[in-house]
Amino acid sequence: MEPRIAKYLAHRMPGASQIAVDELAQIYGGSSQQTYRLSARWTEYGEEIERRLILRRDAPAGLVVAERDLEFNVYKALEGQGIAIPRVYFLELDAQWLDRPFFIMDLCPGKPGNPFSADDPYDGHSEAIAREFWSILGRLAAIDHKAVGLESLRNGTANRLFWSLELDRWEALLSEQEAVIEPSIRGALRWLRRNPPPEPAKPAIVHGDYRSGNFLFTPDGRISAILDWEMCHVGDPIEDIVWATDPFWPITRHLPLEEGLACWEAASGIALDRAALDWWRLFAAVKASVIWNTAEASFISGQTSDMTIALSGIRAGHFHRKLVLKLMREKGAMG
Amino acid sequence: MNFNIPCAVKGVGALLRDRILPEIGDNYAANMARMATSVLNISANWADNAAALRVAENAAIRALLGEAAGLAQGDLSDRLAEAAKSADPGLRVSELDAESHRLRLLLVESQAVLELRDDAAAREMDQRIWRLLEEIEMSRAPVE
Numbered sequence: 166m167e168p169r170i171a172k173y174l175a176h177r178m179p180g181a182s183q184i185a186v187d188e189l190a191q192i193y194g195g196s197s198q199q200t201y202r203l204s205a206r207w208t209e210y211g212e213e214i215e216r217r218l219i220l221r222r223d224a225p226a227g228l229v230v231a232e233r234d235l236e237f238n239v240y241k242a243l244e245g246q247g248i249a250i251p252r253v254y255f256l257e258l259d260a261q262w263l264d265r266p267f268f269i270m271d272l273c274p275g276k277p278g279n280p281f282s283a284d285d286p287y288d289g290h291s292e293a294i295a296r297e298f299w300s301i302l303g304r305l306a307a308i309d310h311k312a313v314g315l316e317s318l319r320n321g322t323a324n325r326l327f328w329s330l331e332l333d334r335w336e337a338l339l340s341e342q343e344a345v346i347e348p349s350i351r352g353a354l355r356w357l358r359r360n361p362p363p364e365p366a367k368p369a370i371v372h373g374d375y376r377s378g379n380f381l382f383t384p385d386g387r388i389s390a391i392l393d394w395e396m397c398h399v400g401d402p403i404e405d406i407v408w409a410t411d412p413f414w415p416i417t418r419h420l421p422l423e424e425g426l427a428c429w430e431a432a433s434g435i436a437l438d439r440a441a442l443d444w445w446r447l448f449a450a451v452k453a454s455v456i457w458n459t460a461e462a463s464f465i466s467g468q469t470s471d472m473t474i475a476l477s478g479i480r481a482g483h484f485h486r487k488l489v490l491k492l493m494r495e496k497g498a499m500g
Numbered sequence: 501m502n503f504n505i506p507c508a509v510k511g512v513g514a515l516l517r518d519r520i521l522p523e524i525g526d527n528y529a530a531n532m533a534r535m536a537t538s539v540l541n542i543s544a545n546w547a548d549n550a551a552a553l554r555v556a557e558n559a560a561i562r563a564l565l566g567e568a569a570g571l572a573q574g575d576l577s578d579r580l581a582e583a584a585k586s587a588d589p590g591l592r593v594s595e596l597d598a599e600s601h602r603l604r605l606l607l608v609e610s611q612a613v614l615e616l617r618d619d620a621a622a623r624e625m626d627q628r629i630w631r632l633l634e635e636i637e638m639s640r641a642p643v644e
């Protein structure tokens with residue numbers, strides 16, 4: 166694959182010569198897309214240049230159906246907006262180069278924390294990182310998506326009823342690939358429709374998978390990059406807030422919820438309607454269940470042999486269906 | 501013949517974990533192999549009672565559908581009563597899953613009607629369906 170990447174770089178950088186690509190290695194953890202790190206060197210205008218890069222390529226199948234250029238476009242649009250993200254270079258939709266669409270971006274410094282680690286996944290900096298985590302999310306919510314050219318995102322032209330649009334999306338995805346129907350998820354979907362949440366103060370850019378494990382941090386305890394924007398859309402900012410506190414990967418392990426929300430409110434300038442949190446908690450559990458269902462279907466159909474996807478379908482699927490049932494029990498569904 | 505699926509799958513998992521995994525140098529491949537051992541163990545633990553579990557689930561759903569038929573009206577009532585009298589088409593897991601899907605669809609349909617009613621009988625039946633769904637989920641918990 167290294168020579169093919171070098172050939173592609175030559176195609177995109179006609180002024181470059183002596184292009185070499187090496188140290189290519191697939192990074193464990195990317196499930197929606199295949200993620201590779203690599204080193205690239207070339208000479209341009211007499212100058213020798215070396216870059217550590219990340220290549221994100223469409224997976225044959227994954228956890229979610231991602232729009233191919235979505236993540237690249239979001240990174241581009243959010244450049245200079247105060248959100249820690251990698252710089253992106255090339256988006257390629259033509260499969261002739263690497264069999265499937267891909268894009269290339271900078272390898273950011275730092276490493277991800279493992280949200281499932283029993284120890285501090287942030288090397289003693291968990292509280293500071295949690296505060297920054299909430300502040301970045303607040304800054305994201307404050308951005309006018311239309312002003313940065315993200316009106317084309319899902320729900321980008323809507324002004325209200327984001328909860329309903331998102332329910333429609335996840336229910337449709339579920340119906341596409343559910344081999345044995347889960348009445349608990351269907352029951353939760355009906356409950357969510359019968360009990361709509363309050364409307365958000367403003368539409369916001371929703372990351373869609375904003376959580377522990379989807380950002381990098383550096384040894385000095387700072388967040389260096391927010392990653393994995395494949396599910397980005399426009400909606401109610403509470404969706405990301407609640408997703409981040411989901412008990413499968415809770416950022417609230419490191420900072421109490423109210424302190425986190427205070428950081429978010431200070432950064433966003435938005436007063437959060439806490440009455441809406443409960444609705445979005447159930448929504449998050451349903452959304453996660455649909456994602457794991459997609460994972461299971463991808464594995465069963467043979468579209469992927471990725472063990473992350475198989476285990477997600479099994480373990481995480483059970484976890485979130487159980488959570489849906491627990492939340493419904495708390496709502497009195499079981500008497 | 502005493503050779504069976506759980507035994508074979510657990511054996512392959514142990515081989516992968518103890519002999520092959522330590523020899524894998526590539527970090528990505530090693531992680532995939534490690535997770536494969538978990539998938540194998542969970543699958544092995546599911547295999548032995550896969551049919552028994554599904555037969556029991558389908559019977560429990562049929563029993564509730566039969567009771568729900570008495571609360572439903574018209575065509576739905578007829579279909580619920582008919583499903584309550586039905587039997588599993590075979591003991592293959594694929595056959596039992598297909599039957600489970602058919603019965604669960606009726607459960608979803610009846611629950612969607614029951615939960616909109618305000619009478620005690622409908623509420624009680626709806627709650628019993630939710631409790632059964634919880635029991636089913638817990639009985640299918642993955643075990644490593």
